[in-house]
Amino acid sequence: xxxxxxxxxxxxxxxxxxxxxxxxxxxxxxxxxxxxxxxxxxxxxxxxxxxxxxxxxxxxxxxxxxxxxxxxxxxxxxxxxxxxxxxxxxxxxxxxxxxxxxxxxxxxxxxxxxxxxxxxxxxxxxxxxxxxxxxxxxxxxxxxxxxxxxxxxxxxxxxxxxxxxxxxxxxxxxxxxxxxxxxxxxxxxxxxxxxxxxxxxxxxxxxxxxxxxxxxxxxxxxxxxxxxxxxxxxxxxxxxxxxxxxxxxxxxxxxxxxxxxxxxxxxxxxxxxxxxxxxxxxxxxxxxxxxxxxxxxxxxxxxxxxxxxxxxxxxxxxxxxxxxxxxxxxxxxxxxxxxxxxxxxxxxxxxxxxxxxxxxxxxxxxxxxxxxxxxxxxxxxxxxxxxxxxxxxxxxxxxxxxxxxxxxxxxxxxxxxxxxxxxxxxxxxxxxxxxxxxxxxxxxxxxxxxxxxxxxxxxxxxx
Amino acid sequence: xxxxxxxxxxxxxxxxxxxxxxxxxxxxxxxxxxxxxxxxxxxxxxxxxxxxxxxxxxxxxxxxxxxxxxxxxxxxxxxxxxxxxxxxxxxxxxxxxxxxxxxxxxxxxxxxxxxxxxxxxxxxxxxxxxxxxxxxxxxxxxxxxxxxxxxxxxxxxxxxxxxxxxxxxxxxxxxxxxxxxxxxxxxxxxxxxxxxxxxxxxxxxxxxxxxxxxxxxxxxxxxxxxxxxxxxxxxxxxxxxxxxxxxxxxxxxxxxxxxxxxxxxxxxxxxxxxxxxxxxxxxxxxxxxxxxxxxxxxxxxxxxxxxxxxxxxxxxxxxxxxxxxxxxxxxxxxxxxxxxxxxxxxxxxxxxxxxxxxxxxxxxxxxxxxxxxxxxxxxxxxxxxxxxxxxxxxxxxxxxxxxxxxxxxxxxxxxxxxxxxxxxxxxxxxxxxxxxxxxxxxxxxxxxxxxxxxxxxxxxxxx
Numbered sequence: 001x002x003x004x005x006x007x008x009x010x011x012x013x014x015x016x017x018x019x020x021x022x023x024x025x026x027x028x029x030x031x032x033x034x035x036x037x038x039x040x041x042x043x044x045x046x047x048x049x050x051x052x053x054x055x056x057x058x059x060x061x062x063x064x065x066x067x068x069x070x071x072x073x074x075x076x077x078x079x080x081x082x083x084x085x086x087x088x089x090x091x092x093x094x095x096x097x098x099x100x101x102x103x104x105x106x107x108x109x110x111x112x113x114x115x116x117x118x119x120x121x122x123x124x125x126x127x128x129x130x131x132x133x134x135x136x137x138x139x140x141x142x143x144x145x146x147x148x149x150x151x152x153x154x155x156x157x158x159x160x161x162x163x164x165x166x167x168x169x170x171x172x173x174x175x176x177x178x179x180x181x182x183x184x185x186x187x188x189x190x191x192x193x194x195x196x197x198x199x200x201x202x203x204x205x206x207x208x209x210x211x212x213x214x215x216x217x218x219x220x221x222x223x224x225x226x227x228x229x230x231x232x233x234x235x236x237x238x239x240x241x242x243x244x245x246x247x248x249x250x251x252x253x254x255x256x257x258x259x260x261x262x263x264x265x266x267x268x269x270x271x272x273x274x275x276x277x278x279x280x281x282x283x284x285x286x287x288x289x290x291x292x293x294x295x296x297x298x299x300x301x302x303x304x305x306x307x308x309x310x311x312x313x314x315x316x317x318x319x320x321x322x323x324x325x326x327x328x329x330x331x332x333x334x335x336x337x338x339x340x341x342x343x344x345x346x347x348x349x350x351x352x353x354x355x356x357x358x359x360x361x362x363x364x365x366x367x368x369x370x371x372x373x374x375x376x377x378x379x380x381x382x383x384x385x386x387x388x389x390x391x392x393x394x395x396x397x398x399x400x401x402x403x404x405x406x407x408x409x410x411x412x413x414x415x416x417x418x419x420x421x422x423x424x425x426x427x428x429x430x431x432x433x434x435x436x437x438x439x440x441x442x443x444x445x446x447x448x449x450x451x452x453x454x455x456x457x458x459x460x461x462x463x
Numbered sequence: 464x465x466x467x468x469x470x471x472x473x474x475x476x477x478x479x480x481x482x483x484x485x486x487x488x489x490x491x492x493x494x495x496x497x498x499x500x501x502x503x504x505x506x507x508x509x510x511x512x513x514x515x516x517x518x519x520x521x522x523x524x525x526x527x528x529x530x531x532x533x534x535x536x537x538x539x540x541x542x543x544x545x546x547x548x549x550x551x552x553x554x555x556x557x558x559x560x561x562x563x564x565x566x567x568x569x570x571x572x573x574x575x576x577x578x579x580x581x582x583x584x585x586x587x588x589x590x591x592x593x594x595x596x597x598x599x600x601x602x603x604x605x606x607x608x609x610x611x612x613x614x615x616x617x618x619x620x621x622x623x624x625x626x627x628x629x630x631x632x633x634x635x636x637x638x639x640x641x642x643x644x645x646x647x648x649x650x651x652x653x654x655x656x657x658x659x660x661x662x663x664x665x666x667x668x669x670x671x672x673x674x675x676x677x678x679x680x681x682x683x684x685x686x687x688x689x690x691x692x693x694x695x696x697x698x699x700x701x702x703x704x705x706x707x708x709x710x711x712x713x714x715x716x717x718x719x720x721x722x723x724x725x726x727x728x729x730x731x732x733x734x735x736x737x738x739x740x741x742x743x744x745x746x747x748x749x750x751x752x753x754x755x756x757x758x759x760x761x762x763x764x765x766x767x768x769x770x771x772x773x774x775x776x777x778x779x780x781x782x783x784x785x786x787x788x789x790x791x792x793x794x795x796x797x798x799x800x801x802x803x804x805x806x807x808x809x810x811x812x813x814x815x816x817x818x819x820x821x822x823x824x825x826x827x828x829x830x831x832x833x834x835x836x837x838x839x840x841x842x843x844x845x846x847x848x849x850x851x852x853x854x855x856x857x858x859x860x861x862x863x864x865x866x867x868x869x870x871x872x873x874x875x876x877x878x879x880x881x882x883x884x885x886x887x888x889x890x891x892x893x894x895x896x897x898x899x900x901x902x903x904x905x906x907x908x909x910x911x912x913x914x915x916x917x918x919x920x921x922x923x924x925x926x
Contacts, residue, residue: 004514006577006796009561012508014574016581017588020504036854038831038861041483045475045607046509046563046593051467067532069559071597075551080543088538095558096532098472100509111477114469118479120878122864125480130509134534144508157864159837159847166851278844282851333469368501374622381741384622388629388745391499398501401585401620415583 011137012144021364023351026175027128030148030345033171034126037163039150042125044107047098054099056106056332062089064133066143067096100132104149105301105329105342112153113333121154121338128347142348151342153330158271160341161305162278164323165289168309168343172286176359177350179312180320183292186272187302187324189255192265193293196258197237199230204300206230211296218242241293248276248291255293271305303327307343311353320346320353370397370459371418373409375425383424386452395460413439420459424449474600475607484827486814489638490591493611493808496634497589500626502613505588507570510561517562519569519795525552527596529606530559563595567612568764568792568805575616576796584617584801591810605811614805616793621734623804624768625741627786628752631772631806635749639822640813642775643783646755649735650765650787652718655728656756659721660700662693667763669693674759681705704756711739711754718756734768766790770806774816783809783816829880830859832922836872837863838888846887849915858923876902883922887912 008014015023034041047068054062069075079094101107104127112119128148135141150167152160165182172180190210194203209224216224221242222235240258244251252272259265272291279289287309297306304325311317323343330338354360370390372383380399387399398418400409406423413421423435432449436456447455471477478486494504510531517525532538542557564570567590575582591611598604613630615623628645635643653673657666672687679687684705685698703721707714715735722728735754742752750772760769767788774780786806793801817823833853835846843862850862861881863872869886876884886898895912899919910918 003797004573004795006515006573007512008508008573008577009510009512012510014508014577015504015506016578017503017505020506024504032857035830035859036857038834038859040480040830041478041487042480043478043483045471045477046595047472047475047607049470049472052469063535066534068563069530069532069555071529072526072551075546075555078541078546078554080546083538083541083543088536091541092532092538100531110467110469110471114471115477115479120875122875124861132509144510152864155864159843159862159864162847170855278847281844281848332467334466367498367503371501380622381744384625384741385744392633394495394499396498396501398587399622401615401618401622412583412585 009143011135011142013142021367022354022360025360025364026347026351026354027146027148029174030128030171030347031126033167033174034150036170037124037150037167039124039126039152042108042111042127043129044101044104044111044127046130047100048107048110050093050097050099052110053102053106057102061102064135065102066100066132066134067092068098068100070095070097101129102133103131104129104147106332108149108151109329110333112338113330113335116335119154122152122157122160123154124150124152126150140348140352146347148345148347149342150344151340153338153340156325156327156339158274159278161271161275161325162282164341164343165275165279165287165307166282166284168321168345169282169284169287171345175286175350175354177312177353177357178286180287181310181312182287182289183295183308183310184272184275184289185292185295185306186268187304187306188264188268189259189272189293190296192259192262192268193238193241195262195264197234199234202228202230207296207300210294213242213294244293248289251291251293252276255291268304275305297322297324301326301329305341309346311349312357315353315356317349317353320349322346367396368398368416368418369395369461370420370422370456371409371413371416372397372399372422372424373406373413374400374403375423376403379424379426379429382429383422386456389453390456390460393457393460395457410437410439420456422452422456472606474598474605476605484830485817485823488823488827489810489814489817490609490611492637493591493634493810494589496630496637497613499633500587500613500630502587502589502615505571505574505590506592507564507567507574507590509593510563511570511573513556513560513562515573516565516569520565524565527598528565529563529595529597530555531561531563533558533560564592565596566594567592567610569795571612571614572792573796575801576793576798579798582617585615585620585623586617587613587615589613603811603815609810611808611810612805613807614803616801616803619788619790619802621737622741624734624738624788625745627804627806628738628742628750628770629745629747631784631808632745632747632750634808638749638813638817640775640816640820641749643750644773644775645750645752646758646771646773647735647738647752648755648758648769649731650767650769651727651731652722652735652756653759655722655725655731656701656704658725658727660697662697665691665693670759670763673757676705676757707756711752714754714756715739718754731767738768760785760787764789764792768804772809774812775820778816778819780812780816783812785809829882831861831879831881832858832924833860833883833885833919834872834876834879834881835860835862835885835887836869836876837866838886839866842887842889842892845892846885849919852916853919853923856920856923858920873900873902883919885915885919 075095079091082090131147132144194200194206199206205228209221213221256269302324306324308319309321311320325341327339374380390397419439421437428434433446434449435446437444538558542554545553594610595607653670657663657669662669668691672684676684719732765787769787771782772784774783788804790802837843853860882902884900891897896909897912898909900907
């Protein structure tokens, strides 16, 4: 076989031990949070039947779904006519029946519908798995990335919304990430505004445009609405909502007054009031909440509270999480009347925020606490016995695998950030001592050989 | 959108919370073992460039690799001529440039070659990731499954082989899985036997046939060799090796005597002696080791020790792990002279063995320790404050999201295996008490409301 240049596809990543130490720390904090809040893990397959995924994310989504080529003879059914006619989707369908998951939401809805008779509702699940999108790779945007979702389905209760915000607060607290802002809004308030301005039939155009406010500004949104045929009068009635000021309660009150005759809006306002009241009883440590009537979130399956989590001020980055209440997600798979509320943590973005603010603990990098250097089989054999005993004692340690120059071996320990080194050569064996070197302080001490196990056990951080 | 039948592709699996509790327990034990032994995690992308994977696993392997269809316009380059001529591989190549990883070994070799200037050698890595194979799904054989590998590359040292066997022993000990057998052999002994019978040029045919001994028996192997053109004389000289008896040392001695003039065999025998001697110094708790001169392992990249891990007697199952020494794996990607030794744990099979022997701890199922029942917002609000405090105290707990009949709520707690239930309705609020029910014993006790936090904190198992 000829040499192949070692490289990975664009938009994918290898993770080194140093990077994984941090990623695993963040994962562990999220899992601990989910489990304290009573969420249980599930996992779904990496690929689903194409029909499960296609058509759920809009045309743009369909294009971004990675399809798996049929194996072996099954590519023979290629629809060449479709290819000739330029119907690439149809052609792809003829040679592909499976696709990599695009998010965790649709597979979760499929899971709930499929196992509805085995699940105890309300079902509190978390899921932390990779998803794949055939997006054009660019800085900070990957074709493979981790999603971390927690949802509870099968009961409509505003306590779930309250819990969701608290869970964000507590996880960010554990990560020492302060100053996070959670923007709250309610789909029924948006529906009420649409009714108020006389644009009920254009609710989707309206929310999609509004969702871009932070990106394209007030005038950008107005331009977008104009291009969708919104009249000047409608836009005039909308203007006050685009520039509300004040704290949570006063903004909510202002909106409530304008929309006082719109029943659906009042329902949303009542719900937000309950959520706000309950959250005010709890002490939020890492996050503050804001009512943001302009928040729309693009995903059309939301029906109640919607929320978006913004990084602390001064960090140039989009949302680091989001979620909301939905009512019809499992309908797609034949399960009706199953309301749910879900939140999502943007793993990669939170990772970058923690990096930028230097919030990863310095202690997570090196697991290996100790290395025995190797000066030939006679002393190595002695060291190896101790190595095994220390490992049995739950200490992470190693022995350098071969006799080599002291400098080379110490350099390895240094580069691996291993804090303690044991030196036992033939000379030390004869004098019945060993040398323990602290790689951080540089300090080096001799101990009687007979005390080796005892001394080294004392170094175990989990001791 | 019309209803879609909720189902997953054949050969894939969903994992429920109960299954995941067990899988995560097993994963955690493996990770703890790897890390005690100084291995560090890496992760590689789910898909690699096709050229990285294709041609590495033989023709059969190539057929089992899942390919990812090019996105969007890139399917236009389909090589229709190849399709017409029935060259399905070539056709597939024309519409696919990426493929899902088939194992962790080739991506690891690619990783080592790619980052050779950043890696501190000897590089001790473990990797626990999903792999995909387009195998025909059948009972116990999946298209998506987890592999768990630990390898050390960049130095040739027999201590690594010794460590590998010990790591198996210690991980199985922690899992309380006793009676595991590890079969050891050496590729140089096999090369020596081939030389001894005069079949050096047929070493691969010979080892492939031998590898099937446990499946097809002695006569089956002989038949396979005959069909590959092995003469009666060669087979006659081979016979003694197929039916050795006795313990490790005596079998090794017998082989050594027959092969006393074959230099390459003696090199392998010396290595096995060292490994056996060092392992004899350690107390093996869960595994016993056996010399098995018939063990060949199909994978041609092994060059030194090879090993295969067999489940305890009485369990009908193939190997639950395996590994060996290799010398040229990274050559494929342009990195020469990089010897490595690796072992692999067969996650799904070990899982089944633990199930069969009932070795999963009974305590891992339910994380949630406590649930507050819900009898309306007044008392629920009181409970919710305590819920938040207990969670902040690292206790996994929940509140039932809505007012519902006592029986329904208790049934939920029962089905979820939640051990403690708090009952606080308006009546209890008035009497300033709450009721704590132990779901295991059925016992129910009243406590003063003022002591709620204190009493419930006392239930925390991590306390």
